[in-house]
Amino acid sequence: MPLHATSRFRLLALGLGLVAACHAPAGRAGESAGDEFSIRGFGTLGMARSTNGEAQFTRDLSQPHGAGTSWSPRIDSSLGVQANWLASPSIELVGQALSKYHADGSFAPQLSLGFAKWSPDARTQIRAGRIGADFLMFADSRSIGYSYLPVRPPVEYFGQLFFSAMDGADISLSFPLESQVLQAKLFAGRLHEQAPSALGMWDTSGSKIAGIILSTQMDALQLRGSVTNLRFSHNHDLAGFDQTLRQIGTAYGYDTAITAANALGTKGTNSTYYSAGFVYDDGPLLLQAMFNYIRHQTNLFQNSTAAYFLAGYRVHSLTPYLGYSQVHSNRRYSSSGLPDTAAFAAVNEAYESVIASSTLQQHTFTTGLRWDLQRNLALKLQWDAVRGKPRSRFLVSHPSASWNGKTDVFSVTLDFLF
Structure with missing residues (x-):
């Protein structure tokens, strides 16, 4: 982490603590102010490397x-x-x-995070x-590494x-x-x-999101399902390709090219997320299984289906675990709207490249070990065997033409709470 970022974070953390402390109530008789105000921290020190230099492995x-x-x-x-x-x-x-x-x-x-929570009774909770x-289950705690078993939540899922x-x-x-x-939760923002x-x-930024979450807790078993709709407020930056396609369609009289360019837009389109898990x-046994389906209105992104399964077994302070995750996308039929001739070959090739950029065809086998060294401190070692198609490039960074979709990722993290 750069030194200047760390220093700024410490100042911000100190500022939060001082402001909250100054505004905390004095406390009732026999009760300290600490009963109303608390400040806690969390963080992860992590290192990771990939065995394939033709692309960079990313968390999200x-x-x-x-x-x-x-x-x-x-x-x-x-650090938080x-x-x-x-x-x-x-x-x-x-x-x-x-x-x-x-x-x-x-x-x-x-x-x-920055919200007010009102609990008018034991059954109702409102946050703003x-x-x-x-x-998505566990999505709100993805930044707190100590709270989940593996090094990171499954990338495919x-x-x-x-966001x-x-x-x-x-x-x-x-x-x-x-x-x-x-429990039922309604949300919008x-x-x-x-x-x-x-x-x-x-x-x-500014995109509207709303949905419903239904869940139930039965002793050691928790079930959860959700439906969420996201309406984008901006078009994706396509480096001017959509505008170029419109200009060519106008110049050569191909309205189909203009339609194809408009179909690449995201502004005003909806993406819907369905999930269950x-x-x-x-006791010592931990099992997790989750499924999601994402449907997009825009032609820019391919609809996808993802799932993962994770199993861990605690033996004193050690918890070995195994996992499997996969994601698969389906491209809908679409074309640039221009004829397949030499004159438009470069534009058609660029269109195919844009459409293919959101392809997802990969799965990962995960094995790892979590060692709880002491209270609020855990060391994790993990190996991910990523196996995908060469065309699956959406979840990696800076893939080269030689990327074959396969890599092994080795990770070590130290998660802590304080």
Whole structure:
């Protein structure tokens, strides 16, 4: 992590602590102020390397560069601090700052969470502000490495979900039954994050997001399903290709080319996310299985199906684990709208390249070991065998023409809470 980013983060963390401490209530008789205010931190020190230098392995689409054949700390390392203030028995204020590898290539600290939570009764919870985008199971805790078993959430499943929070509100309703608890959550808001790509920057700022989450807890088993709709407010940066296609269509009288160029736009289009999963955590045994389907209106992105399975078994402080994840996309029929002649060969080839850029055809076998050295401190060692098609390039960074879709990734992380 660059020194200047670390220093800025420390100043921000100190500032959060001082501001919250100054505004914390004095406390009732016999009760310290610490009962209402708390500040905690979390982080990951990580190193990873890939065996294939023809592409860089990334954690998700937000990362402009990934791990190559040399050990790199950037894809998994992070540092965060969270302040909680219980302003009253029913109102809590939460702020979280996070330093991690961002789309602009920096580790500059950012406000990752900042919301007010109102709990008028034991069954109702309302939050407003910057809240976690948790419509995929565990998505809101992806930055807290200590909270999950492997080094990182499966890339095939979570890699496309580069946005981690939204500015908006949600309401959760719980319904306790005899042997289980049912919960429904409704949420709506706007996104604010960006992701780099081979085509250009993908800006989601101002995009509307809304959905519903249904879950149930039955002893050691948790089930969860969700439907989320995302409406983009900006077009994806295509480095001027869409405009060039429109100009050629206009100049040569091919309205089909203009239609094809418009179909590459993302502004005003919807993407819908369907997900379902379960977690079984009982004694030494941990099992997780999740599935999602993503459907896009724009022709720029291919619809995809992803799933993963993870199993771990605790033996004292050691937890070995095995996992499998996969993602598969389907391209809909589309063309540039120009005839297949020598005069338009370069444009047609460029169109095919743009369409192919979101192809996903890969799976990963994962094996690893988590060692809980002490309370709030865990060391993890992991090997990922990534096996994909050469055309599967969406989840890697800077692939060359020689990329064959296959690599082995070795990772070591130290996750901590403080």
